Amino acid sequence: MKPPRRIAITGVGMVTSIGNHAPATWASLQAGRTGFGPIQNFDASGFSTRIGAEVKNFDFDAAVPDRKLRKFASRSHRFAFAAAEEALTDAGIRPENANSHRWGFSVGAGMMGFTFDELKNVHASCAPEGEFDPAGLISKGFSPDPIAFCRGQTNAPLGLLTHHFGIRGYATSVHTACASGGQAIGTALKAMRRGVCDYMLVGGYDSMLNPIGLSGFCLLGAVSPDNDTPERASRPFDLTRNGFVLGEGAGFLVLEHWDAAVKRGAKIYAELAGDGNSLSCYRITDSPPDGNGPIQAMQQALASAGITSDELDYVNAHGTSTQMNDKSECAGLRVVLGSNIDRVRVSSTKSCMGHLIAAAGAVEAVVCALAIRDGIAPVNANLTTPDPECNVNLVRGKSQPMRIRAALSNSLGFGGSNSCLVFRNPEEVR
């Protein structure tokens, strides 16, 4: 069989709680700086978890320069605009009339289609006693807001970003909860390999840092309640971990065919070398304790990249800092890494920037690209008492300079979707 076409990452962009662009976020990750604090966006004082990883000092107007589009762009959509613009600028290439139909788009989309304020309006008109009466919607007191409705469509950012950047080829928007970002990039890799596009803008965006989003995770007991020590609240693989810190933001990358990227003299961060995904088919609320599910995704991704764990040097773990996820993921890593388990370095950068949900896999893909470029495995912050059941070679204390031949990134979602991506050092690609 012919080896699959090689795909290069030539541009990156990020907006996170620890930096409003990729270099700033990457500098924070290397230094182990966390972005956690009391939630400022709304009054969270009554919630069991009152902390989050909020994006700070972000210019929401500048992110969407086109005023006509701006009103259609929600908070998280604007993170997507900023990170996508950064990635295209960084790549030094963008869609033009002659090739716009060869540009594709794939995004891991957040699931929130309505806002708390819109819900409050519905409540006032339709449910003063709590019971929903649709008649209130056609009463004088209520006025539908079609712009808000458009903003809430599942593929609104696809429409907005393809319009803004002039992308006229293949376009998709995916959502598999916390695996969304990884799956969006995996979908793009497959589309590029089968020749559907020559260039792709790919990534993920999300913000669930609003009363309803936070409620969803508080109800499940998935977020850390360490309100008094927010900076330490996310501690993946630590024995005392008790949930994740909810983050927000976006990550985007520009993908090109390898030979074309080399030909135009583009800087290549890494090869997007492999994609694997699986369904755990376990319980809706739980992770499989033996890693059955994540294991198949990782094995498939390595096979898709044409390498074995012998060539792997770094794993950017899903590492949410919940008891269950971290144990399940480590059980899976032990099977996949085999005799390389003591050598391969592992860290979860959610220890610094929290869990970006549908954007997590996308920002973590950017982190892997930067880790390979700079030869640095970012630190797993806040690790003081490693959990003996999470017995992998964690990057502890400070970031680790090391040449990375290949990196693997996991994204394991609610609902059992597992996504795994493999990235290779350009020097390893012949």
Place this chain on the structure above:
Amino acid sequence: MTAPSKVVFTGLGAVCGAGKTVDEIWDALVNGRSAVAPIKQWDASQWPVNVAAEVTADNRTLVPDRKLHKIISRTDMFGLYAADLAVQQSGLLAHREKMDAVAVVQFDDRTGIISGSGGGTFRSSYDYLPLLTAAKGDLKTFGKELSNVVNPMWLLKNLPNNVLCHVGIRYNFKGSNGCITNQCAGGIMAVTECAASVRIGEADRMTAVGHDAPFEPETALNYHRLGLLSEDVLRPFDAKRSGTIFGEGAGAAVLETADDAKARGAAILGEFLGSGCCSEATGILDLRPDGDGVNRAIETALAEAGLKPEQVGMIVAHGNGTRASDASEALGIRRVFGNNPPPVTGFKWAYGHLIAASGIVDLVLALKALSQQVVPGIATLHSVDPEITLFPVSAAPQKPRSDIALVICRGFGGMNVAVLVRATNP
């Protein structure tokens, strides 16, 4: 080099207002029966638009497991039901039962699911209304009372990828998967991505599911405000067309290689030939009036399938009944097929616009049409829009020119997807 194995359909399923099996829906199509009727899900008698094509089957008829209904939404129910129809028809489960334990593990790991989901609904947010009442407008109280008022499973019940999760758990299909939240294009893209997975050997067999329950009080009002809804009849390509009408439901398809299907003796229901997917780069709602996007999606599909336009035997158009979409779609089709397009039809007049499920249900019925050698007429069509010329739509049934159908699906975000399928050679 050997030619890649053909990708074929071995199981199909659909549910919508027009019926809860493919045959029931087909019967409605060929007999000119539309499921569009006054809305029953809420009292819509005073509403600016009060018709839709509702699924009237009992919830427990579609998904018997009572406990499951507590953790799934209406759209998920349709998806699970349609997936079950397709999987049962494929005979995959009976095939797996004959395997030894080692082979079963391999089978499960090589069997995947991709769903196209309507995703985020207003309905899900109403679970918070009692809490808002309890909180009396105070967010602090809202947070404090949260766990006393709202179902702890709220988030998991409303995941857009729920069908993926529950179909997976039911059948233990653990392979390649995805959930496409690309509004109207989601369901049909589930089919195209499933075909790609099988073609590149990422999985041996895939189940595609597209599902949606899009009409809710708030959604209906917003569509009306945007001028997209007809108040009475959905008339694709008609001079008097006045908008679309909501439907709800799901479609599903099992795809695998022809070699595998033959080896296990499965009935082959059709072949997947190729697909194209193009954005118009026009934003959330706008369409290009010249049909550019439609034509590029069709041309991409033809190129992937290695076909010429004249080999296409019939077209199932998106035909949503809005002025702008139908006019530009017809232009896009004409740009590819010139003055001689094959017979064109559309099915939304019978079961409404199923949004995320629309493309996949259309595709399932297109395969049925090919197998019956009948292009069903558009029963609500009285006189074709004079601006839409040399476009062979008809209220009467037509005969396909060949055993190949083109299915077109368009959606918000300037999306256009075209899929080519072939009937099985008897």
